[in-house]
Amino acid sequence: MLVSTLDPAPSPRVGIVVTDSYPLEDLDHDTGPLVEALRARGVDAQATVWHDEDVDWADYALLVLRSPWDYPERVEEFTAWLARVGAATTVLNEPALVAWNLDKRYLAQLEQLGVAVVPTTYRTTVDEVARDLSAFPDAAHVVLKPSVSAGARDTGLFRAGDPGALELAARVVTGGGVVMVQPEVPELSAGREKALYLIDGELTHAIAKGALLAPGGGLLGGTYEEHPERVAVTPDEAAFAHRVLAAVDQATGLGAPLYARIDVVDSAEHGLVLLEAELFEPALNLHVAPEVTDVVAAAIARRLASAPARVG
Numbered sequence: 001m002l003v004s005t006l007d008p009a010p011s012p013r014v015g016i017v018v019t020d021s022y023p024l025e026d027l028d029h030d031t032g033p034l035v036e037a038l039r040a041r042g043v044d045a046q047a048t049v050w051h052d053e054d055v056d057w058a059d060y061a062l063l064v065l066r067s068p069w070d071y072p073e074r075v076e077e078f079t080a081w082l083a084r085v086g087a088a089t090t091v092l093n094e095p096a097l098v099a100w101n102l103d104k105r106y107l108a109q110l111e112q113l114g115v116a117v118v119p120t121t122y123r124t125t126v127d128e129v130a131r132d133l134s135a136f137p138d139a140a141h142v143v144l145k146p147s148v149s150a151g152a153r154d155t156g157l158f159r160a161g162d163p164g165a166l167e168l169a170a171r172v173v174t175g176g177g178v179v180m181v182q183p184e185v186p187e188l189s190a191g192r193e194k195a196l197y198l199i200d201g202e203l204t205h206a207i208a209k210g211a212l213l214a215p216g217g218g219l220l221g222g223t224y225e226e227h228p229e230r231v232a233v234t235p236d237e238a239a240f241a242h243r244v245l246a247a248v249d250q251a252t253g254l255g256a257p258l259y260a261r262i263d264v265v266d267s268a269e270h271g272l273v274l275l276e277a278e279l280f281e282p283a284l285n286l287h288v289a290p291e292v293t294d295v296v297a298a299a300i301a302r303r304l305a306s307a308p309a310r311v312g
């Protein structure tokens with residue numbers, strides 16, 4: 001009798017990339033249900049902490065970046081990690097797309113490709129910011145933010161003549177950053193920002209986030225707290241989100257991302273405009289759209305099936 005001494009090939013593993021120290025207000029509601037949905041589909045999935053030194057990243061056929069939300073405090077370590085694991089296995093969204101998406105100057109590129117964005121200047125000196133601010137009526141409100149940021153860090157809503165605006169600009173510039181200057185979009189301050197989710201290029205769900213910035217600088221209530229509420233998507237918003245992803249593809253050549261959150265606002269003054277396209281680590285808010293969980297799992301399973309096999 002012929003007895004095979006070969007073990008069955010281990011099934012390819014999927015790692016959902018998370019962290020172990022979340023900012024207090026930022027809980028990951030997605031990974032638990034997502035891992036369950038993947039396992040229900042027969043995919044060997046587990047959550048993996050990006051800075052866990054005991055992990056051999058090449059053991060994973062696919063890594064899905066989901067909630068490494070402590071990276072802003074360790075950006076260099078994170079980007080070095082991303083380069084390292086990107087060379088060892090397939091990482092989604094693609095590290096090249098993540099790198100492109102980290103600096104909001106991509107908005108200027110998308111605007112050139114025909115996407116309507118919140119009017120923005122990008123400045124590297126306080127003098128330039130001062131000149132921009134003096135062009136606004138004194139009582140008008142403006143928003144300043146760094147081009148590399150998340151969770152509204154160093155983002156402030158000020159009267160154009162408020163010295164606090166220049167203080168924020170100075171802080172960003174001193175840290176080597178680029179300051180984005182925008183008119184206040186009142187619909188954003190009224191909590192009407194909509195986040196539209198697309199999985200493999202298909203619209204799945206949308207949430208409204210609520211207002212975040214306190215007038216005069218800082219955050220409403222002192223901490224960053226989103227209050228996601230599921231909302232319907234208009235045909236115009238859906239078409240807009242698809243146009244944004246088409247422009248991202250034109251700019252990067254990377255095709256439809258596995259996941260995308262397209263943040264828009266319908267503004268009386270500017271029309272329907274893009275605030276940001278979050279292609280790196282958006283919370284998916286699956287707890288307010290539970291049926292989307294398996295849509296994400298199915299998309300990951302498809303990507304796994306087409307991921308190149310790597311030899312050890």
Ligand SMILES: Nc1ncnc2c1ncn2[C@@H]1O[C@H](COP(=O)(O)OP(=O)(O)O)[C@@H](O)[C@H]1O
Nearest residue numbers: 143149150151152153182183184185188189212
């Ligand atoms: N031009 C603006 N007018 C009014 N509110 C704004 C404006 N830009 C940003 N905000 C508020 O600040 C929040 C964070 O800004 P955003 O550009 O989304 O950066 P990030 O989410 O990457 O920190 C937004 O969700 C919105 O509530």
Ligand SMILES: [Mg+2]
Nearest residue numbers: 151152263276
């Ligand atoms: Mg945002």
